[in-house]
Amino acid sequence: xxxxxxxxxxxxxxxxxxxxxxxxxxxxxxxxxxxxxxxxxxxxxxxxxxxxxxxxxxxxxxxxxxxxxxxxxxxxxxxxxxxxxxxxxxxxxxxxxxxxxxxxxxxxxxxxxxxxxxxxxxxxxxxxxxxxxxxxxxxxxxxxxxxxxxxxxxxxxxxxxxxxxxxxxxxxxxxxxxxxxxxxxxxxxxxxxxxxxxxxxxxxxxxxxxxxxxxxxxxxxxxxxxxxxxxxxxxxxxxxxxxxxxxxxxxxxxxxxxxxxxxxxxxxxxxxxxxxxxxxxxxxxxxxxxxxxxxxxxxxxxxxxxxxxxxxxxxxxxxxxxxxxxxxxxxxxxxxxxxxxxxxxxxxxxxxxxxxxxxxxxxxxxxxxxxxxxxxxxxxxxxxxxxxxxxxxxxxxxxxxxxxxxxxxxxxxxxxxxxxxxxxxxxxxxxxxxxxxxxxxxxxxxxxxxxxxxxxxxxxxxxxxxxxxxxxxxxxxxxxxxxxxxxxxxxxxxxxxxxxxxxxxxxxxxxxxxxxxxxxxxxxxxxxxxxxxxxxxxxxxxxxxxxxxxxxxxxxxxxxxxxxxxxxxxxxxxxxxxxxxxxxxxxxxxxxxxxxxxxxxxxxxxxxxxxxxxxxxxxxxxxxxxxxxxxxxxxxx
Amino acid sequence: xxxxxxxxxxxxxxxxxxxxxxxxxxxxxxxxxxxxxxxxxxxxxxxxxxxxxxxxxxxxxxxxxxxxxxxxxxxxxxxxxxxxxxxxxxxxxxxxxxxxxxxxx
Numbered sequence: 001x002x003x004x005x006x007x008x009x010x011x012x013x014x015x016x017x018x019x020x021x022x023x024x025x026x027x028x029x030x031x032x033x034x035x036x037x038x039x040x041x042x043x044x045x046x047x048x049x050x051x052x053x054x055x056x057x058x059x060x061x062x063x064x065x066x067x068x069x070x071x072x073x074x075x076x077x078x079x080x081x082x083x084x085x086x087x088x089x090x091x092x093x094x095x096x097x098x099x100x101x102x103x104x105x106x107x108x109x110x111x112x113x114x115x116x117x118x119x120x121x122x123x124x125x126x127x128x129x130x131x132x133x134x135x136x137x138x139x140x141x142x143x144x145x146x147x148x149x150x151x152x153x154x155x156x157x158x159x160x161x162x163x164x165x166x167x168x169x170x171x172x173x174x175x176x177x178x179x180x181x182x183x184x185x186x187x188x189x190x191x192x193x194x195x196x197x198x199x200x201x202x203x204x205x206x207x208x209x210x211x212x213x214x215x216x217x218x219x220x221x222x223x224x225x226x227x228x229x230x231x232x233x234x235x236x237x238x239x240x241x242x243x244x245x246x247x248x249x250x251x252x253x254x255x256x257x258x259x260x261x262x263x264x265x266x267x268x269x270x271x272x273x274x275x276x277x278x279x280x281x282x283x284x285x286x287x288x289x290x291x292x293x294x295x296x297x298x299x300x301x302x303x304x305x306x307x308x309x310x311x312x313x314x315x316x317x318x319x320x321x322x323x324x325x326x327x328x329x330x331x332x333x334x335x336x337x338x339x340x341x342x343x344x345x346x347x348x349x350x351x352x353x354x355x356x357x358x359x360x361x362x363x364x365x366x367x368x369x370x371x372x373x374x375x376x377x378x379x380x381x382x383x384x385x386x387x388x389x390x391x392x393x394x395x396x397x398x399x400x401x402x403x404x405x406x407x408x409x410x411x412x413x414x415x416x417x418x419x420x421x422x423x424x425x426x427x428x429x430x431x432x433x434x435x436x437x438x439x440x441x442x443x444x445x446x447x448x449x450x451x452x453x454x455x456x457x458x459x460x461x462x463x464x465x466x467x468x469x470x471x472x473x474x475x476x477x478x479x480x481x482x483x484x485x486x487x488x489x490x491x492x493x494x495x496x497x498x499x500x501x502x503x504x505x506x507x508x509x510x511x512x513x514x515x516x517x518x519x520x521x522x523x524x525x526x527x528x529x530x531x532x533x534x535x536x537x538x539x540x541x542x543x544x545x546x547x548x549x550x551x552x553x554x555x556x557x558x559x560x561x562x563x564x565x566x567x568x569x570x571x572x573x574x575x576x577x578x579x580x581x582x583x584x585x586x587x588x589x590x591x592x593x594x595x596x597x598x599x600x601x602x603x604x605x606x607x608x609x610x611x612x613x614x615x616x617x618x619x620x621x622x623x624x625x626x627x628x629x630x631x632x633x634x635x636x637x
Numbered sequence: 638x639x640x641x642x643x644x645x646x647x648x649x650x651x652x653x654x655x656x657x658x659x660x661x662x663x664x665x666x667x668x669x670x671x672x673x674x675x676x677x678x679x680x681x682x683x684x685x686x687x688x689x690x691x692x693x694x695x696x697x698x699x700x701x702x703x704x705x706x707x708x709x710x711x712x713x714x715x716x717x718x719x720x721x722x723x724x725x726x727x728x729x730x731x732x733x734x735x736x737x738x739x740x741x742x
Contacts, residue, residue, distance in 0.1 A: 613738030615671075620663045 003070035006050055006088050009043045009098065010138055016040075017130035024123030030113070036126035037109040040133060044102040054095045055499055064504035067091040067207050072143055081202070086150075087143035089206060092500040093283055093357055097140035100364045101273050103487070105133045107480035108268040111372050114476035115264055115379060125165060125262070132158035136273050140280060144204035145194050148281070152190070152245070155277060156183050159269050163261040175257035182254040186244020193237030196230060197288070210287040217292055228295070235289050235296035239282060239303075246278025246333045249307040253561055255330060259322040263375030266322060271329050271371050272364035279336040279360055286353060286502060290345045301341020305436045308334025310559070312446040316453065317545075317556045319386045321374050324454050325367070328410070331443060332363050338440065339425040342432035343502060350502030351509065352432070355424030358496040362417035365491050366409040369484035373403040376477055377458060380470035386454070391463035395470040398478045400459050402485040407455045409488045411448035412523040417492030419520070426519055427512045444519050448526030456534035647688045655681035668722045668732045672715060679711045 016039040024032040054068075072087030109129060116122055135154035142148035157180075164176030198204050200223070201216045208216060223230040242248075247255035258270050269275070282289065282300060289297045311330035318324045336356045343352025376399040381389055393400040409418040422444060429437040472478065497509035533541050545552045554560065654677055661674030683704040690700025726732050 615734050615737070616663050616666075619659075623659055623663065 003050060003053070003068060003088070003090060005046060006070045006090065006141070009046050009050070009102075010088070010134060010141070012039045012043050013130045013134035013137065017127050017134055020123055020127035020130060024127055027123065029117075029122035032123040033109075033113050033116075033126050036130050037106070037113065039130065040102065040106045040109045043133075043137075044106045047098040047102040050090070051095045051099050054090055055092075060504075060506075065092045065499075066504070069143055069207070070141075075147075084146045084204065085144055086147050088141040089143040090141070092504060093280065094140045096357060096361060096500055097280060098137065100361055101133065101136050101140065104272040104364055104368045104484075105129070105136075105268055107368065107372070107484055108264045111267075111375070111477050111480040112262075112264045114474040115375055116262060117474075119262075121165065125162075128158055128161050128165070129265075129268070132162065132269060132274070136277070139277060142206070144206055145198070145209070145285075146204045148284070149187075149190065149194060152241070152277065152281075153187065155274050156180060156187070156245070159183075159258070159274055162265040162269060163258050165262055165265065166260070169260070172260040175254075175260040179254040179258045182251055183244045186251050187241050189237040190241020190244075193234045193239075193241065196234035196237065200230065200234075206284060210285070214291060229293070231288070231292040232295050235285070235293035236299055238285060239289075239296060239300055242278030242281040243303060243337075244278070245281075246275050246337065247307075247330055248278065248303050248334065248337060249310055250561070252307060252311065252330055253565055256323050256326045256558070259320070259326050263322065263371060263378060266326070267368045267371030267375065270326065271367040275329060275333060276336065276360050276364070279333065279340065279356060282337065282340050283353065283357060286340065286343070287345065289340075290343075290502075297341050297343075299341075301338050301433065301436060304334045304337025304339075304341055305439045306334070307331070308338065308443045309439050309446075310334075312443045312450065313555055314558050315450040316446060317552065320384045321377065321386055321389075321454060321458065322371070322384055324450060325370055325374060328370075328447065328450065329367055331447060332359070332367065332410070335422070335425055335440065335443070336360055336363070338436060339428055342428050342436060346503040347501075347505065347507045348509075350507070351424060351497075352428030353502035354497050354500055354509070355421060355428050357500045359421035359425055361494070361496070362409070362421045362488070362491045365484055365487040366406045366418060369402060369406040369481060369488055370410070372477070372481055372484065373399050373406060376473045376481065377403075379473050379477070381466060386457045388464055389458045390461035391459070392470060393459040396459075396472050398472060398481060402481040403455065403459070405485045406488055407451045410451050411527060412444055412519060414516075414520055415492075417488055417490065419516075420492035423512070423516045423519060424509070426515050430512075430515055441519060441522060445522035445526040448523040449530050452527045452530030453534050456530055460535050462536075644688060644692050647684065651681045651684040651688070654678075654684070666733050666735060668725070668734055668737075669719075671734060672718050672722070675718075676711060676715065679707055683707055 016036050020032050020036055027035075054065075060066075068090040070088040070090055072085050074083050075086040076084040078084075109126075112125065112129070116125055119125065132155065135151045135158055139148055139151035139155055142151060160176050160180040163179050164172050166172045194204075197209075200219045201209060202219075203209060203216065217231065225233055240251075244251045255270060255275065259266055261270070289300070308331045311327045311334060315324050315327035315331065318327060336359050339352045339356035339359065341352070343350055343354075343356065345353075376396065377389065377392065378384060380392070380396055380399075383389070405416070409416040412419045412422045426437065426440055426444070429440050498506040501507060533544075557563070658674045658677030658679075658681060661677065662671055665671055665674065686700040686704045686707070690697065694700070722732055725737060729736050
């Protein structure tokens with residue numbers, strides 16, 4: 001069976017981007033929005049068909065899911081050897097990502113019809129959403145690492161454009177620049193990693209790189225740099241790119257600020273799809289990591305574990321609801337990275353890999369739901385801050401119900417999707433490293449606590465004085481919420497261990513009750529603590545935060561990481577590197593060029609007087625010259 | 638016609654004429670005089686042509702023909718130059734060569 005229609009999955013969003021970008025301003029906003037939404041609806045359908053076809057009609061070949069190249073063309077042909085191709089590769093994770101991206105993107109498109117209504121630049125917003133969908137889909141179906149890099153940067157640009165959507169707001173502009181610069185800086189590592197890897201293996205192709213033939217790495221054997229093998233370096237550098245995009249510690253600083261963008265954008269880009277690109281990258285390169293650079297995999301695991309704890313602690317203290325969700329996203333991304341880091345390869349061993357992809361899938365559903373719910377709340381009360389909210393459950397029944405479902409899901413309450421995926425991650429961590437398991441176990445409790453702190457603060461507690469009575473959002477906003485809530489509940493029943501595994505072969509997975517029961521319990525403890533502290537407005541939280549003193553202040557200020565970065569960039573890099581370099585550029589490089597110009601002008605001015613226009617003078621010079629020539633020829637030669 | 642006159646005497650006359658022409662060209666300010674100096678230079682050359690032809694290759698006539706050509710060209714050149722001088726006079730009310738230095742721009 002062929003998959004020639006998959007090319008449309010890329011072309012339709014690109015076409016709607018061009019159309020809305022070029023002609024959108026001439027259309028009525030709603031028409032422009034509908035064009036984008038319908039285009040996305042079509043590719044959502046196509047993605048589902050592709051997934052159905054891939055998993056259930058064609059199915060496995062020789063017991064594994066094959067990597068199918070649906071389309072491939074030469075894009076940059078330098079030599080026969082060095083050719084950059086662009087194509088579409090279908091394998092379990094890319095097909096799964098197609099489903100995730102198109103679903104969430106479609107929901108966000110519908111939702112934005114209501115949320116962004118009446119905003120200036122509505123058409124521009126839809127153009128950018130299409131651009132983002134196009135680049136993200138191109139990223140996941142990449143056949144080679146170079147194509148991935150190209151789309152990786154495109155995704156970064158669309159993220160930049162959408163964070164800075166309200167470009168008249170200084171904070172949004174600053175946030176968009178911050179996001180772009182931080183991720184771009186990480187991509188420098190990614191690029192070096194790609195070059196290192198492809199220099200030794202002589203290929204960009206994922207199919208070759210992750211295939212069973214390990215002989216392509218022969219060239220790299222024994223090559224060391226600073227005591228670490230070159231493949232480990234390559235893997236760590238590639239992971240650096242992934243860490244930048246997925247906002248892993250210490251490159252996490254851009255994600256909380258990225259919440260300056262419109263809320264649907266936060267849901268789509270900064271919760272469900274773009275930020276998991278880093279996880280996807282590591283998963284895509286997983287065999288390289290596992291066989292060639294196991295040390296790098298440890299780095300992945302510990303960075304992921306640390307980030308999840310770090311972000312969960314900060315999330316407990318924030319008041320801006322979108323920021324709480326942003327830190328929660330960081331924490332969950334840490335989970336996914338950790339699961340990859342502790343995973344083995346093949347069969348039961350690869351449970352971490354499967355769990356990571358599983359969690360990616362369920363997280364996309366419930367986190368998009370949380371963000372869209374937050375958008376609905378912001379839409380109703382016109383504020384981002386928890387203190388302005390309270391008792392909203394009466395006014396926003398649908399938002400309340402769906403938000404509660406999402407909170408229960410992320411807290412790991414049994415039989416909702418988050419429970420299954422989180423449990424698999426904990427199982428994988430338990431078998432690999434007890435320390436990481438303990439960290440994740442603690443984070444599971446913290447997650448439940450901060451999500452329900454958010455929930456109780458918004459929907460319960462004392463009712464605030466609202467300027468006008470909050471009202472439920474329009475249908476365009478509540479329907480996506482309901483669909484995503486449905487996804488959050490039932491996504492966990494998809495048999496991932498049969499579909500998405502590290503080596504493409506299905507394996508049997510069992511519930512591990514020894515781990516599942518304690519993790520549910522700690523989740524319930526977290527919920528109960530939040531219940532006690534925040535259900536009714538009490539002074540207990542205040543007293544606790546006072547009691548923690550300096551630690552609380554540090555956490556509240558996100559451990560001063562923004563300040564540290566500012567100190568490093570402004571004080572150290574600007575003063576001690578940029579200024580001398582700028583001085584050198586201005587005085588030495590420019591000086592040389594200006595000097596040459598000055599010399600030409602001045603010498604021209606000096607010799608200009610030779611041309612006097614005085615005929616006798618010319619004659620004299622001419623005669624004297626002739627005489628000198630005669631003398632030279634007569635006496636010297 | 639040149640019998641009995643040594644070649645050196647004739648060449649001295651021609652050299653004298655030539656340098657008189659060059660001096661006039663450099664020193665004089667009046668354009669008409671400069672034109673006359675140029676005629677002097679050309680005629681000095683003519684003398685040389687004829688003399689060398691007569692003394693070195695008495696059987697041939699190229700040198701004398703060349704002298705005739707130069708006379709013809711000098712006449713044409715003089716007519717052009719005088720036309721220029723007249724135009725310059727009309728414009729500047731002067732035929733002093735010092736005044737004519739605008740061509741440098």
